[in-house]
Amino acid sequence: MDDHGSTGLAGRRGQAARNDAAILDAAREVFLADPKAPVAAVAERAGVGMSALYRRYPGKEDLLRRLCHDGLRRWIEEAEAVEAEPDAWKALVVFLERIVDADVHSLTVHLAGTFTPTEEMGSDARRAAGLMDRLVERAHAAGRLRRDVVADDMGLVLESCAAIRVPDPERTQELRRRCLAMLLAGLAGDGAGPLPGPAPAPGELNWRWRRRSG
Amino acid sequence: MDDHGSTGLAGRRGQAARNDAAILDAAREVFLADPKAPVAAVAERAGVGMSALYRRYPGKEDLLRRLCHDGLRRWIEEAEAVEAEPDAWKALVVFLERIVDADVHSLTVHLAGTFTPTEEMGSDARRAAGLMDRLVERAHAAGRLRRDVVADDMGLVLESCAAIRVPDPERTQELRRRCLAMLLAGLAGDGAGPLPGPAPAPGELNWRWRRRSG
């Protein structure tokens, strides 16, 4: 059976393929705005019925998991992409900008806790942490990052930027960039005094990932 | 009828007065953690029954409103308190630290949208904005704040810090302080380049306050 090109527009096959994407896009938008949003909201936003959704995912949790895992993979992808950049500081900055622009942090952090994670997600998360470590280490070695900043502080930075949200998505992105710029200016060079408090410990900001104790 | 001292510990009167505070404290904790939390969670946390709650507030919305308005008043209080500080930069920093420590920003911003605001709250909000303007203006005049930062950028800062949250409240406060310090270091002096994008417009970050259009 020929496929007429897998992403072609014609026929039922194309419709289905387009729905695949529409559902994922809608789910991203809806669940990023409110992680507890009802499934029906996703269907409505995607312009499809409930059955189109349940044909693809056994349940809500599976959709959430998929969304989160996709975000995690994107994270790793971006982190690997900037490793080629020779300027360590620029690599870090570009990476953070990309994560902030794509709203990947919310995807991987705020969605956690709404589903039970796979083992593969666990190992991917470890891999991601390793990449972040290296990125920060390089920036330190280049002397461009203030010394009392640790890799897990980047979690603080991303969490801060992801918190900015206004109804218009494009404006949201602009404001987040502005927030990131303020943080970066504070991160570079040595500030007036040392940063207060113990630095965030590894995994401390990912508490939503911990298995529910109830 | 004598009162034995209005906050005294003895008897039914004292019990009631203590419950007043317990309910407000519990409500703050619960609703800050999740603005959509059920009322029963507040009662449980406060260690009281439902009737103790409904005797004081006609409904959930009234409790939320009260919480938010209290936060707004606290905001104004803190802003007025630092006006006496002669060092403009220190005034701004101390103010931000106090707001972050007391988690007042979440109270006034994240709770909005869960109730319909009073007119008095509207005027208080305007008053608060005016105080922020003056605080930033002073810091600018003293040359301690980078020139392309506007008053509404403080909303960005507070939103960022308020987003940091871990299960332990004290640790949360430490991490927020750290986040604030990074932002302040970036805010002081002129950074590497100008801040990107149009600065946040007045009221742009308070969109939750806008009346629901549905």
Next chain:
DNA sequence: AGCAGAACGGAATGTTCTGTTCCACTGCTA
């Protein structure tokens, strides 16, 4: 041309969750 079934929209269903009310009880207060 004609059939088998993949894909779909959306209403129906059963269940959980929540705001609010109600009632019997307690122990100050006057």
Next chain:
DNA sequence: TAGCAGTGGAACAGAACATTCCGTTCTGCT
């Protein structure tokens, strides 16, 4: 000591939600 303000917690009604089901459409293959 009589009365009632104050209370705990169960009961209730209705909203919200994930999931299922059924009738329909239209493609892809023979």
